[in-house]
Amino acid sequence: MRLEPIAHPSLARRAGLPALALLATLLSAMALAALAGANPLAVLGQIAVGAVGSKFALLETLNRATPLIFTGLAAAVAFRARLWNIGAEAQLYLGAIVTVLLGTGALPGLLVLPVTALVAALAGGLLLLGPVLMKTKAGVDEVVTTLLINFILLLLVSYLLEGPMKDPMGMGWPKSTPLVTEARLPRIVEGLRLHWGFALALLAAAAIWIIQTRTKLGYEIRAVGLNIHAARFAGIPVNCVLVKTALLSGGLAALAGWSEVAGLKGHLSLDLSPGFGYTGIIVAMLALLHPLGVVVSALFVAGVFVGSDAMSRAAGVPTYIADIVLALALLYMVLALGLTRYRLVRG
Amino acid sequence: MQAQEVVLRLTGITKRFGPVLANDGIDLALHRGEVVALLGENGAGKTTLMNILFGQYRADAGDTQAFGAALPPGQPRAALMAGIGMVHQHFTQCGALTVLENIMLGRESLWQTRLGRAKARARLAQLMADFGLTVDPDARVGDLSVGERQRVEILKALYGEARVLILDEPTAVLTPQEAEALFVTLRRLVAQGLSVLFISHKLGEVMALADRCVVLRHGRVAGAVRVAETNPAALAAMMVGGDLPGQAVPPGRPGVVLLSLRNVGGTGVDLDLRAGTITGLAGVSGNGQAALADLISGLARPLAGQMTLGGQAVPADWSPRRAVQAGVGRIPEDRHRQGVVGDFTLAENAVLERYGEAGFARGPFLRRGAIRDFAAGLIGKYDVRGGGPETAARGLSGGNMQKVILGRVLEAGPKIILANQPVRGLDVGAIAYVQSQLIAARDQGAAVLLISEDLNEVLDLSDVVHVISKGRLSPGFARGEKTVAELGLWMAGEGFDHAA
Numbered sequence: 001m002r003l004e005p006i007a008h009p010s011l012a013r014r015a016g017l018p019a020l021a022l023l024a025t026l027l028s029a030m031a032l033a034a035l036a037g038a039n040p041l042a043v044l045g046q047i048a049v050g051a052v053g054s055k056f057a058l059l060e061t062l063n064r065a066t067p068l069i070f071t072g073l074a075a076a077v078a079f080r081a082r083l084w085n086i087g088a089e090a091q092l093y094l095g096a097i098v099t100v101l102l103g104t105g106a107l108p109g110l111l112v113l114p115v116t117a118l119v120a121a122l123a124g125g126l127l128l129l130g131p132v133l134m135k136t137k138a139g140v141d142e143v144v145t146t147l148l149i150n151f152i153l154l155l156l157v158s159y160l161l162e163g164p165m166k167d168p169m170g171m172g173w174p175k176s177t178p179l180v181t182e183a184r185l186p187r188i189v190e191g192l193r194l195h196w197g198f199a200l201a202l203l204a205a206a207a208i209w210i211i212q213t214r215t216k217l218g219y220e221i222r223a224v225g226l227n228i229h230a231a232r233f234a235g236i237p238v239n240c241v242l243v244k245t246a247l248l249s250g251g252l253a254a255l256a257g258w259s260e261v262a263g264l265k266g267h268l269s270l271d272l273s274p275g276f277g278y279t280g281i282i283v284a285m286l287a288l289l290h291p292l293g294v295v296v297s298a299l300f301v302a303g304v305f306v307g308s309d310a311m312s313r314a315a316g317v318p319t320y321i322a323d324i325v326l327a328l329a330l331l332y333m334v335l336a337l338g339l340t341r342y343r344l345v346r347g
Numbered sequence: 348m349q350a351q352e353v354v355l356r357l358t359g360i361t362k363r364f365g366p367v368l369a370n371d372g373i374d375l376a377l378h379r380g381e382v383v384a385l386l387g388e389n390g391a392g393k394t395t396l397m398n399i400l401f402g403q404y405r406a407d408a409g410d411t412q413a414f415g416a417a418l419p420p421g422q423p424r425a426a427l428m429a430g431i432g433m434v435h436q437h438f439t440q441c442g443a444l445t446v447l448e449n450i451m452l453g454r455e456s457l458w459q460t461r462l463g464r465a466k467a468r469a470r471l472a473q474l475m476a477d478f479g480l481t482v483d484p485d486a487r488v489g490d491l492s493v494g495e496r497q498r499v500e501i502l503k504a505l506y507g508e509a510r511v512l513i514l515d516e517p518t519a520v521l522t523p524q525e526a527e528a529l530f531v532t533l534r535r536l537v538a539q540g541l542s543v544l545f546i547s548h549k550l551g552e553v554m555a556l557a558d559r560c561v562v563l564r565h566g567r568v569a570g571a572v573r574v575a576e577t578n579p580a581a582l583a584a585m586m587v588g589g590d591l592p593g594q595a596v597p598p599g600r601p602g603v604v605l606l607s608l609r610n611v612g613g614t615g616v617d618l619d620l621r622a623g624t625i626t627g628l629a630g631v632s633g634n635g636q637a638a639l640a641d642l643i644s645g646l647a648r649p650l651a652g653q654m655t656l657g658g659q660a661v662p663a664d665w666s667p668r669r670a671v672q673a674g675v676g677r678i679p680e681d682r683h684r685q686g687v688v689g690d691f692t693l694a695e696n697a698v699l700e701r702y703g704e705a706g707f708a709r710g711p712f713l714r715r716g717a718i719r720d721f722a723a724g725l726i727g728k729y730d731v732r733g734g735g736p737e738t739a740a741r742g743l744s745g746g747n748m749q750k751v752i753l754g755r756v757l758e759a760g761p762k763i764i765l766a767n768q769p770v771r772g773l774d775v776g777a778i779a780y781v782q783s784q785l786i787a788a789r790d791q792g793a794a795v796l797l798i799s800e801d802l803n804e805v806l807d808l809s810d811v812v813h814v815i816s817k818g819r820l821s822p823g824f825a826r827g828e829k830t831v832a833e834l835g836l837w838m839a840g841e842g843f844d845h846a847a
Contacts, residue, residue: 215713216702222688226691230685
């Protein structure tokens with residue numbers, strides 16, 4: 001058996017294989033449900049209802065999708081340039097730290113929201129800048145450095161919550177002083193539990209899409225990612241493009257942290273992110289790195305998580321099924337993409 | 348040479364790629380102890396035939412036999428196992444491994460652990476001594492020159508105990524003297540009962556080396572003759588059919604010096620590129636061409652000596668972008684790697700060097716309509732076949748890809764053109780087109796630097812020829828001043844010693 005490249009994959013192949021991957025995900029989910037002793041169709045139905053079946057469920061899904069859109073965009077932007085930013089989790093937490101630093105009374109009222117957002121994004125970008133400069137100057141693999149920084153940042157948050165940022169009114173819980181009201185993102189519609197972070201995430205996706213398809217920077221990012229040698233030969237300033245990409249990617253991931261603190265939680269805690277930074281990679285890959293696709297896949301992934309929580313309460317199937325389903329979805333999708341451009345032949 | 352056992356037989360091989368019939372009912376037989384040349388122009392179907400033999404492609408019809416047994420189609424290992432060794436035109440090596448590791452690669456089961464490694468090293472040393480092919484066994488293949496990598500490829504085949512050796516245009520990267528040494532090697536192999544199938548488009552080599560010659564033209568066998576019973580003219584006629592031989596290039600009108608190098612790299616490289624002149628750089632690959640090309644294309648900065656453009660020293664921040672802005676058009680050596688972004692459309696590739704110019708961008712935004720129109724114009728003007736502005740570049744043939752690069756370079760109106768291996772791997776039609784465009788650019792006053800391993804190409808096109816060898820550059824020779832043999836001596840580094 002070997003792989004033979006296909007020069008011009010047909011439309012059926014390009015559309016059919018990803019569809020097949022989704023179908024395979026669905027079937028696997030049903031098999032897992034059956035394995036857990038529940039009725040597969042009922043489990044799927046409960047996940048769907050739990051994700052979008054009511055106003056409350058839908059809003060919960062949208063809220064959960066918000067940070068995933070930001071981290072998904074962060075991964076999508078960086079991966080386009082073949083810059084493997086695995087550190088979105090760290091950038092997210094740094095964004096959250098900055099939000100708490102500036103949002104607990106340090107700044108005057110009107111300025112506080114835009115300034116926290118900007119400074120948080122800048123901090124996240126700068127956090128990714130270090131690994132990128134190590135990569136361009138010394139050839140250090142950014143996968144390793146960005147991954148390790150995640151752990152460093154988590155320990156930093158842990159320290160801050162036990163020490164300098166600890167909420168004196170927190171009854172001993174490791175959480176920060178809450179944000180002042182001016183630093184909080186208002187809800188889009190009064191009475192509905194959905195904050196402006198979601199709208200901003202959509203806006204960010206549209207902006208990234210425009211950057212990638214319409215601007216010189218997007219052109220440069222894609223050229224560097226697709227063929228760095230040709231890009232360099234043609235005179236594209238490769239290192240400069242990578243630095244810009246890092247600022248963009250790190251900034252987006254930090255906005256996820258900002259939006260979670262300012263929009264949802266109101267304070268920093270160690271459970272702020274259940275791995276949004278890592279899940280963002282899955283979101284981006286499922287979206288084939290397309291910025292608008294990131295919105296769709298973030299909604300899908302958030303729906304699976306939220307729906308599985310609800311299903312678990314009703315059907316008694318563990319919520320871990322959500323993680324397995326998403327992992328399988330990613331594997332099937334990657335496989336489908338591979339088979340779009342290659343075919344298996346015998347001999 | 349009397350007829351002996353047939354070691355390799357191809358019967359009725361036919362292969363079609365879309366509308367192109369690459370091989371059409373080809374029959375070929377190779378006997379023990381025989382050298383057969385497979386002669387044909389670029390694109391005549393020689394390489395396709397070999398890829399079928401080695402299972403890279405499946406033939407649409409026909410079959411192959413080695414030592415009397417049929418080879419299963421589409422299985423690359425089958426031919427190797429049957430004792431057929433191939434030296435590819437494009438090397439199949441792993442750049443990160445050493446020479447020894449590359450040679451052992453794929454034969455691991457024969458060689459166990461360190462003991463095997465020592466044995467392999469000893470055997471390789473013996474082979475190198477026997478056949479006069481010297482390469483450092485511990486050098487990383489990625490660091491070797493193209494010429495050295497070919498030696499590795501030949502050694503690899505010999506090492507694999509091949510009884511039939513197939514060489515695909517083996518002399519393309521060798522000096523005439525090195526080629527002669529290779530011929531001696533091959534004759535020694537044949538005397539020991541091996542058989543050689545030798546693919547070439549050079550008549551001289553065929554006459555010098557082969558016992559028999561099979562000529563391919565447009566995918567068919569145009570003739571099969573004993574070399575002793577024929578002559579180069581007859582072979583040429585068979586090879587090109589009714590086609591006329593190429594016209595001699597009229598000389599250029601030399602103008603002012605546009606680019607000048609003085610002792611760059613500290614090895615006495617002095618070079619003047621004059622307007623209206625094609626300056627040819629002959630030499631075996633890996634003798635400093637890459638460093639010189641990097642310097643002129645902006646990838647490297649002069650470390651020593653002086654580089655001036657139009658009389659001005661190049662800026663300290665010399666870079667590819669600066670080079671483009673200074674009017675240096677660059678045709679890179681490896682068009683797939685450096686020339687185009689394969690997954691970009693033709694439109695995107697057409698402006699790869701110039702997307703930031705006012706015509707193609709407004710503020711941070713690209714003017715996509717203008718870019719598409721520019722690409723459409725380029726595609727029409729340079730006769731790019733196989734796609735429109737929105738087609739991905741990777742789908743194009745090498746010739747059409749090169750036309751896109753050529754168009755991109757020429758449309759910028761360059762004063763200096765660096766053409767690094769501009770026709771490598773192209774078919775006859777594309778070669779003629781690219782060369783005629785370079786000549787036209789010269790006639791409009793551009794200074795062209797042509798770097799090529801093909802001495803004939805350099806001699807045909809150039810007004811001035813320099814030879815590069817071990818980082819040193821010969822003085823410029825006017826057209827016709829030196830014979831091929833004399834230039835060959837320079838390529839081997841001998842002229843420098845006399846001149847110094």
